[in-house]
Amino acid sequence: MLKVTEIENIDFRVELLEEFSEIIKRYPEGKHKAALLPILHLVQAEYGWLSTESMERVANFLDLQPIEVFEVATFYTMFFLKPQGQFVLEVCRTGPCCLVGAEKIIKYIETKLGVKEGEVTSDGRFSWRGVECLAACGMAPVLQIGPDYTFYENLTEEKVDQLIQDLKQNNEAIKSDSQIV
Amino acid sequence: MSDKVKVTIDGITIEVEPGISILNAARQIGGDVVPPAMCYYSKLEGSGGKCRTCLVKVSKGSEKDPRPMPKLVASCRTGVMDGMEVQNITSTEVTEARKGIVEMLLINHPLDCPICDQAGECSLQDLSYEHGLSKTRYEFERRTFDKIDIGDKIQLHMTRCILCYRCVYVADQITNNRVHGILGRGDASEISTYIEKAVDNNFSGNVIDVCPVGALTDRTFRFKNRVWFTKPVDAHRDCPACKGKVTLWYKGEEVLRVTGRKDQFGEVEDFICNTCRFETKKTSNWVIEGPRNIVNTSVIASNHYETLKPLPVIETSQVLIDANKVEFDRATKI
Amino acid sequence: MARKLLLENVNVPGIQTFEVYRQKGGYRSVEKALSSMSPEDVVDEVKKSGLRGRGGAGFPTGMKWSFLAKPEGKPRYLICNADESEPGTFKDRYLMTHIPHLLIEGMIVSSFALGAKTSYIYVRGEMMPQIRILERAIAEAKNAGFLGKNILGSGYDLELYVQPGGGAYICGEETALIESLEGKRGNPRIKPPFPAISGVWGCPTVVNNVESIAAIVPIILDGGDEYAKIGIGRSTGTKLISASGNVNKPGIYEIELGLPVEEFIYSDEFCGGIANGKRLKAVVAGGSSVPILPANLILKTVEGNARLMSYESLAEGGFQTGSMMGSGGFIAFDEDQCIVRNTWNFSRFYHHESCGQCSPCREGTGWMEKVLHRLEYGHGKMSDMDLLIDVAKKIEGNTICPLGDAAAWPVASAIRHFRDEFEWHVNHPKDAVERNFGLGNYADSLDKLVEAEN
Numbered sequence: 001m002l003k004v005t006e007i008e009n010i011d012f013r014v015e016l017l018e019e020f021s022e023i024i025k026r027y028p029e030g031k032h033k034a035a036l037l038p039i040l041h042l043v044q045a046e047y048g049w050l051s052t053e054s055m056e057r058v059a060n061f062l063d064l065q066p067i068e069v070f071e072v073a074t075f076y077t078m079f080f081l082k083p084q085g086q087f088v089l090e091v092c093r094t095g096p097c098c099l100v101g102a103e104k105i106i107k108y109i110e111t112k113l114g115v116k117e118g119e120v121t122s123d124g125r126f127s128w129r130g131v132e133c134l135a136a137c138g139m140a141p142v143l144q145i146g147p148d149y150t151f152y153e154n155l156t157e158e159k160v161d162q163l164i165q166d167l168k169q170n171n172e173a174i175k176s177d178s179q180i181v
Numbered sequence: 182m183s184d185k186v187k188v189t190i191d192g193i194t195i196e197v198e199p200g201i202s203i204l205n206a207a208r209q210i211g212g213d214v215v216p217p218a219m220c221y222y223s224k225l226e227g228s229g230g231k232c233r234t235c236l237v238k239v240s241k242g243s244e245k246d247p248r249p250m251p252k253l254v255a256s257c258r259t260g261v262m263d264g265m266e267v268q269n270i271t272s273t274e275v276t277e278a279r280k281g282i283v284e285m286l287l288i289n290h291p292l293d294c295p296i297c298d299q300a301g302e303c304s305l306q307d308l309s310y311e312h313g314l315s316k317t318r319y320e321f322e323r324r325t326f327d328k329i330d331i332g333d334k335i336q337l338h339m340t341r342c343i344l345c346y347r348c349v350y351v352a353d354q355i356t357n358n359r360v361h362g363i364l365g366r367g368d369a370s371e372i373s374t375y376i377e378k379a380v381d382n383n384f385s386g387n388v389i390d391v392c393p394v395g396a397l398t399d400r401t402f403r404f405k406n407r408v409w410f411t412k413p414v415d416a417h418r419d420c421p422a423c424k425g426k427v428t429l430w431y432k433g434e435e436v437l438r439v440t441g442r443k444d445q446f447g448e449v450e451d452f453i454c455n456t457c458r459f460e461t462k463k464t465s466n467w468v469i470e471g472p473r474n475i476v477n478t479s480v481i482a483s484n485h486y487e488t489l490k491p492l493p494v495i496e497t498s499q500v501l502i503d504a505n506k507v508e509f510d511r512a513t514k515i
Numbered sequence: 516m517a518r519k520l521l522l523e524n525v526n527v528p529g530i531q532t533f534e535v536y537r538q539k540g541g542y543r544s545v546e547k548a549l550s551s552m553s554p555e556d557v558v559d560e561v562k563k564s565g566l567r568g569r570g571g572a573g574f575p576t577g578m579k580w581s582f583l584a585k586p587e588g589k590p591r592y593l594i595c596n597a598d599e600s601e602p603g604t605f606k607d608r609y610l611m612t613h614i615p616h617l618l619i620e621g622m623i624v625s626s627f628a629l630g631a632k633t634s635y636i637y638v639r640g641e642m643m644p645q646i647r648i649l650e651r652a653i654a655e656a657k658n659a660g661f662l663g664k665n666i667l668g669s670g671y672d673l674e675l676y677v678q679p680g681g682g683a684y685i686c687g688e689e690t691a692l693i694e695s696l697e698g699k700r701g702n703p704r705i706k707p708p709f710p711a712i713s714g715v716w717g718c719p720t721v722v723n724n725v726e727s728i729a730a731i732v733p734i735i736l737d738g739g740d741e742y743a744k745i746g747i748g749r750s751t752g753t754k755l756i757s758a759s760g761n762v763n764k765p766g767i768y769e770i771e772l773g774l775p776v777e778e779f780i781y782s783d784e785f786c787g788g789i790a791n792g793k794r795l796k797a798v799v800a801g802g803s804s805v806p807i808l809p810a811n812l813i814l815k816t817v818e819g820n821a822r823l824m825s826y827e828s829l830a831e832g833g834f835q836t837g838s839m840m841g842s843g844g845f846i847a848f849d850e851d852q853c854i855v856r857n858t859w860n861f862s863r864f865y866h867h868e869s870c871g872q873c874s875p876c877r878e879g880t881g882w883m884e885k886v887l888h889r890l891e892y893g894h895g896k897m898s899d900m901d902l903l904i905d906v907a908k909k910i911e912g913n914t915i916c917p918l919g920d921a922a923a924w925p926v927a928s929a930i931r932h933f934r935d936e937f938e939w940h941v942n943h944p945k946d947a948v949e950r951n952f953g954l955g956n957y958a959d960s961l962d963k964l965v966e967a968e969n
Contacts (some may be wrong), residue, residue, distance in 0.1 A: 003708055026674075033697060033698035033699070037640070037698060038678065041679055042680070065375075066360075067360055067362040069699055074364040075870075077681075077682035078640045078681050094860065094861075094864050095799075096844075096846050098857070098860055099852055099857070111802065120905060132602075133684070133864065134641055135607070135641075138669050138766045139605075143653060149643035150644070223634060230873070231872050233875055234874075234916075253912065260707075278909070280671060282874055291885035318902060323881075344872075363871075366683070367866065367868070367869040367870065367881070400896050
């Protein structure tokens with residue numbers, strides 16, 4: 001069951017609402033429910049997670065019952081239903097990655113950040129979680145960081161050290177350095 | 182008659198309307214060849230196909246294309262074809278698969294029948310009795326959820342739920358505002374309301390009637406009595422919201438609960454409104470029609486007619502006394 | 516070196532841009548189809564090519580297209596399935612990243628053939644960078660007149676959109692994908708009706724994998740007959756194989772179907788052998804869903820013939836001694852890998868990804884995962900193997916969609932071929948958590964088959 005987390009009215013930025021309206025144009029008339037997933041991605045990119053209030057607001061925008069939005073948001077694993085760290089390290093934990101050391105990398109990240117899966121570091125910067133196959137098995141082990149879902153591949157402990165240091169030091173630099181795989 | 186199609190189920194041939202499902206064709210035959218259905222509900226569009234208990238083998242597709250279907254099919258969602266041949270209880274493949282499904286449905290079920298209000302009229306209980314194994318092979322902790330009151334009339338006991346989706350279809354199709362649905366995914370899916378909102382629609386009580394297990398129960402009936410100690414009587418009233426045709430469940434002279442009239446397949450004949458269900462529990466609210474015909478296989482029937490002791494409400498009219506006598510004779514014949 | 520049909524220009528600098536792609540001959544198939552072919556002609560060429568769906572099921576694409584209903588007054592849709600999530604498979608990511616215009620080009624020709632005026636590419640949500648790449652490529656193509664109204668003056672209109680998923684393997688199943696595209700939970704639909712009759716928004720719909728759509732381009736350029744000459748038997752054309760696990764050179768390889776598996780693993784042109792000088796123990800040849808085979812059965816069939824990378828050869832021997840081509844996710848296991856652990860890992864994946872709609876899959880995947888977990892961590896029983904096989908059997912074939920089968924096959928096949936290793940886990944629980952079983956006899960050559968005496 002979803003709880004009301006904070007009592008506050010969310011007003012989306014005008015630019016965001018314009019983006020929503022653009023997305024709706026992709027579908028035939030009356031089929032605007034199809035815009036739900038793309039819109040939820042935009043909302044999560046904006047706020048870092050999906051609060052019940054923001055989902056209610058999306059429901060309102062798309063003329064849906066709030067439960068329809070919750071049903072969808074809880075089905076798909078990419079949507080966070082509680083606040084996360086500023087950077088969420090999502091490490092692949094499926095077979096092919098594990099053949100080349102993903103489990104060690106996951107343990108290393110856990111120790112390095114000092115928090116358990118799903119928890120947030122005390123400075124609010126990081127959380128991590130194991131995710132299922134990211135379809136990058138040839139570059140294993142891999143992790144991704146939203147909201148751009150930048151990819152980091154062929155991970156080693158040194159690369160993880162470097163990545164975390166970079167993220168701490170300069171958020172912006174990371175964005176421009178991010179390579180697309 | 183020419184536009185009807187012929188279908189043979191477990192060796193019994195019947196002519197049915199084209200386009201109906203195998204399950205509904207089997208229901209026209211009746212008896213043991215009717216596959217059990219935990220999620221299908223003929224009055225709810227789009228229901229069915231999920232629980233897989235009604236799987237059957239199609240050994241001949243049709244007269245035109247006699248090839249058998251490669252896999253077992255859900256009889257509730259597979260249409261009949263002319264000349265189709267279906268095996269239900271005559272196929273060990275089907276009965277084996279069904280045993281497997283029952284086992285799957287039970288591994289996370291609490292089996293708390295002794296304290297469950299649904300006991301005695303539970304589809305899962307009947308299914309397990311007929312197709313289940315005598316012991317479980319599952320040795321892990323069962324999934325549990327907290328009980329939730331959805332308003333003051335309905336209780337959701339998610340731990341018992343088998344995720345048939347019927348209540349979701351009810352909310353979609355019978356009420357005008359769905360506030361509950363399926364949250365989460367896989368075996369962590371749960372029926373839940375939108376941030377603990379009460380389901381306060383005038384037809385919301387029907388989720389209790391369609392629930393095949395004790396996941397959605399009537400709070401006004403909670404722990405009042407075992408269903409087999411209560412006696413069902415058909416009655417009606419002039420209701421502005423629904424047809425007002427109900428079954429009253431009596432203990433002595435007291436109406437303990439009101440439900441829709443369930444047929445032999447556990448489906449209500451008409452959906453009823455919450456006023457009829459929860460607010461009108463006096464005999465004086467109703468015009469009594471007579472004792473409800475309960476299938477003989479039901480535990481509810483077994484306790485009713487062994488002696489002819491008409492209920493006080495029946496003694497008011499000769500017609501009712503006669504009807505009760507007929508029921509008594511029918512039930513005691515077996 | 517074998518001929519490449521899809522990835523020939525993948526290393527050309529700037530091939531991601533419309534300009535370079537066009538210079539290298541890109542979009543000629545659109546010109547050809549729209550100026551000199553009818554939609555039926557395109558479908559005929561695809562039929563002649565013998566192209567089989569590259570997403571996993573291997574169903575002939577041309578036949579799938581010919582099933583599409585064409586009722587008056589109803590729009591038809593083509594949806595490209597780019598929800599690549601099958602463990603071991605990453606070819607679509609590679610193709611969309613490096614040569615996105617090939618997919619756009621294929622989408623235009625295919626949409627034309629099917630009479631679709633609006634088409635969607637459904638990309639898994641995690642591939643946000645690829646979504647941006649495709650959106651950019653679509654804008655470029657539109658700018659050049661290959662999309663939009665009256666394409667190349669032919670009178671044919673097409674709009675192409677990219678739709679993100681939200682993180683759900685099940686949305687790779689075509690009806691779940693359609694539900695997801697409609698903005699719903701990714702619960703597979705009960706078939707019939709099939710999407711070709713009633714798909715997205717109740718309209719006739721074709722769903723094709725990224726690689727299948729890309730393969731339409733060379734088929735139209737060279738003709739279906741030419742395409743069919745490549746490959747072997749009913750496995751025509753080239754196939755992208757995603758190589759991962761313990762090989763020297765993991766990555767994407769475009770192979771001509773019919774290449775011997777041994778050559779694919781050991782030749783320097785492809786995987787370059789097993790990493791760190793180790794020996795091969797097992798292979799999952801077509802993505803995590805297909806049966807796992809020990810080294811001796813993947814290199815040679817039980818008859819002693821060399822096994823080839825083709826739909827037929829990989830399946831030779833049925834489920835007793837064969838496997839499947841699947842999506843071409845080729846995962847190699849070296850002698851240090853634990854089959855029990857990997858089987859548990861895969862079953863955790865399917866448990867996590869089950870939509871929960873139908874009971875055998877919802878309950879059975881979790882059950883198998885728990886039993887395998889106990890086996891892996893040294894608490895298993897000898898009866899667990901039979902229990903797993905029985906649970907797998909109860910799921911297989913009894914579910915709404917193929918995820919049930921996909922969850923059952925890896926478990927059943929691992930126990931079928933590696934029972935020694937499972938039993939070792941039960942008999943040596945302490946060792947099982949400290950070290951691995953090792954290679955066993957899984958790479959030993961098999962005895963010649965002899966006919967059983969009556």
